[in-house]
Amino acid sequence: MSLPKTVEITFATKLMDIGTGIVVLDPSRKNIVSGPFTVSEYSLSAPISDSKILGTYEVTYRVVSEDGHPVEGRFNFYLGQSSAPTASPDRVTEKSGRTWPNIFLPLAVVLALGIAFIFRRYRNIK
Amino acid sequence: MSDHSGISRRSLLVGSGAAGVAGASIGYFGKKSSAVQSMTEVAKIGFYGVHQSGIENTPGLISNFVAFDLIDPTKANLQSVLRLFTDDAARLTQGKPALADGAPELAVNPANLTMTLGVGPSLFTRVPRLPSKPEFFNEIPAFPNDQLDPKWSGSDFIIQFCCDDSLTLSHAVGMIAKDLSTLAQVRWIQTGARSDKPAFSGTTSVRNLMGQVEGSDNPLPGNPIFNSLVWINEGPQWAKDGTILILRRIQMLMDKWEILDRSAQEMVIGRRLDNGAALGNKVENEPVNFEATDTLGLPLISANAHIRLAHGASLSERIYRRPYNYDNGIVDGKRDLGLIFAAFTSNPVTSYLPIQGRLAQSDSLNKWITAIGSSTYLILPGCTENSYIGETLFT
Numbered sequence: 001m002s003l004p005k006t007v008e009i010t011f012a013t014k015l016m017d018i019g020t021g022i023v024v025l026d027p028s029r030k031n032i033v034s035g036p037f038t039v040s041e042y043s044l045s046a047p048i049s050d051s052k053i054l055g056t057y058e059v060t061y062r063v064v065s066e067d068g069h070p071v072e073g074r075f076n077f078y079l080g081q082s083s084a085p086t087a088s089p090d091r092v093t094e095k096s097g098r099t100w101p102n103i104f105l106p107l108a109v110v111l112a113l114g115i116a117f118i119f120r121r122y123r124n125i126k
Numbered sequence: 127m128s129d130h131s132g133i134s135r136r137s138l139l140v141g142s143g144a145a146g147v148a149g150a151s152i153g154y155f156g157k158k159s160s161a162v163q164s165m166t167e168v169a170k171i172g173f174y175g176v177h178q179s180g181i182e183n184t185p186g187l188i189s190n191f192v193a194f195d196l197i198d199p200t201k202a203n204l205q206s207v208l209r210l211f212t213d214d215a216a217r218l219t220q221g222k223p224a225l226a227d228g229a230p231e232l233a234v235n236p237a238n239l240t241m242t243l244g245v246g247p248s249l250f251t252r253v254p255r256l257p258s259k260p261e262f263f264n265e266i267p268a269f270p271n272d273q274l275d276p277k278w279s280g281s282d283f284i285i286q287f288c289c290d291d292s293l294t295l296s297h298a299v300g301m302i303a304k305d306l307s308t309l310a311q312v313r314w315i316q317t318g319a320r321s322d323k324p325a326f327s328g329t330t331s332v333r334n335l336m337g338q339v340e341g342s343d344n345p346l347p348g349n350p351i352f353n354s355l356v357w358i359n360e361g362p363q364w365a366k367d368g369t370i371l372i373l374r375r376i377q378m379l380m381d382k383w384e385i386l387d388r389s390a391q392e393m394v395i396g397r398r399l400d401n402g403a404a405l406g407n408k409v410e411n412e413p414v415n416f417e418a419t420d421t422l423g424l425p426l427i428s429a430n431a432h433i434r435l436a437h438g439a440s441l442s443e444r445i446y447r448r449p450y451n452y453d454n455g456i457v458d459g460k461r462d463l464g465l466i467f468a469a470f471t472s473n474p475v476t477s478y479l480p481i482q483g484r485l486a487q488s489d490s491l492n493k494w495i496t497a498i499g500s501s502t503y504l505i506l507p508g509c510t511e512n513s514y515i516g517e518t519l520f521t
């Protein structure tokens with residue numbers, strides 16, 4: 001059982017690459033983002049290093065939508081079994097052709113209701 | 127060639143020695159300007175010195191960067207230009223009318239006028255038999271996002287005028303343009319202004335047209351490394367104690383900028399708008415912590431924030447910025463305004479170019495700015511009363 005090579009979050013709104021940040025913590029709270037992130041039209045992706053630790057992985061990000069609003073959010077995914085209650089996004093899709101047995105893994109996280117929704121939902125984590 | 131009073135400006139100066147010049151000027155101005163001259167004990171900045179003025183002193187509130195090309199690029203003509211410039215500047219900056227000044231009353235309030243002359247790389251290809259230029263002094267290469275317009279770029283030489291009074295400034299520019307008119311042609315003029323108030327109390331930084339506090343991390347005169355960062359101390363002797371000016375006209379795309387949330391605007395630079403503090407800091411002058419994170423663990427100064435990329439990778443990779451704002455009104459229905467980015471460095475190859483290279487590649491500010499003009503000049507060393515600016519090129 002292992003992790004994919006990248007985490008990619010897709011948004012309903014176009015992004016601007018301002019103030020972008022992404023941190024992926026493994027269950028031991030170590031940041032496993034292993035290189036520069038990429039901001040494309042609708043998505044933010046970052047390479048992560050391989051980790052075999054089972055448990056909860058926490059993804060925290062900041063993006064700015066095309067209309068100039070910064071958004072910060074956080075969600076979890078699991079390798080193996082859930083070790084904590086989930087705050088998963090509304091809809092999670094996996095990229096076609098790849099399966100991750102036993103992992104609830106958002107290779108592509110589609111936030112169907114858009115970032116405004118996510119913003120409201122996660123803004124209290126500060 | 128002649129001014130309206132029929133006295134040839136050049137015949138007074140060029141070709142005659144310094145003594146002849148002094149004699150002629152007393153003869154002409156002895157009575158006429160004495161009353162005027164008694165009013166001049168006001169703000170003025172010395173002209174003579176090891177370095178030219180207009181760099182170390184606090185920038186005047188308004189500026190004109192006037193670019194000239196030699197009409198007939200000969201060594202003798204260049205020398206005449208430099209002599210005329212020196213004579214005019216030595217007088218005008220001290221509140222004294224120039225020789226054969228058509229409006230001497232306009233010269234009496236120097237208002238911190240400085241006049242600073244620099245030569246462009248083109249001069250060394252156009253004028254035969256000049257000494258060679260330092261190898262670190264070349265045209266700035268075009269960067270990917272530049273949209274350079276020749277009407278704002280390059281020339282054989284430039285005169286930077288800075289002043290606190292618009293009348294004095296106009297007079298000085300007009301006087302010089304007239305005096306040089308048979309020798310050199312004005313190619314372009316860039317007019318700039320700076321706020322007359324610091325951005326907030328307790329700082330020397332001022333706001334630019336984007337509302338940002340500018341000047342927070344700038345090696346100002348007095349800084350122990352200022353001299354080595356700014357004044358040339360290698361290469362040919364004639365350039366020693368000069369400096370290199372990089373002058374870029376950078377348009378700000380205000381309509382697009384203004385839709386950004388304030389917090390997004392702050393992320394673009396990496397500093398707060400209200401007090402200029404780096405994100406994560408409380409006050410402007412605290413050392414920047416580029417590793418600072420917010421409560422979520424995300425970096426506060428993002429990978430493509432302007433200050434992260436502009437920050438020198440080493441102590442010598444720094445430039446001294448002395449910018450002006452420009453506002454050219456509405457052109458084709460759009461606001462035409464921005465920054466006259468003026469920076470000084472003793473060696474652009476080891477300071478300016480790497481910084482600009484990083485900014486061109488990924489500065490998030492690039493979305494809201496476009497360089498539309500770019501030039502570089504070697505600001506000649508200063509001179510004493512018995513010489514003239516640029517004399518070192520002829521010895």
Ligand code: HEM
Binds near residue numbers: 336433467
């Ligand atoms: C319209 C264009 C520009 C704007 C609005 C702008 C604005 C700013 C602002 C607000 C700061 C932070 C405050 C300060 O330290 O002054 C800054 C810093 C800086 N900028 Fe710019 N800038 C522009 C273009 C440039 C260019 C073309 C360069 C050089 C190639 C440059 C080099 C720097 C440097 C070296 C710093 C200090 C970085 C540090 O060490 O903290 N800037 N700029």
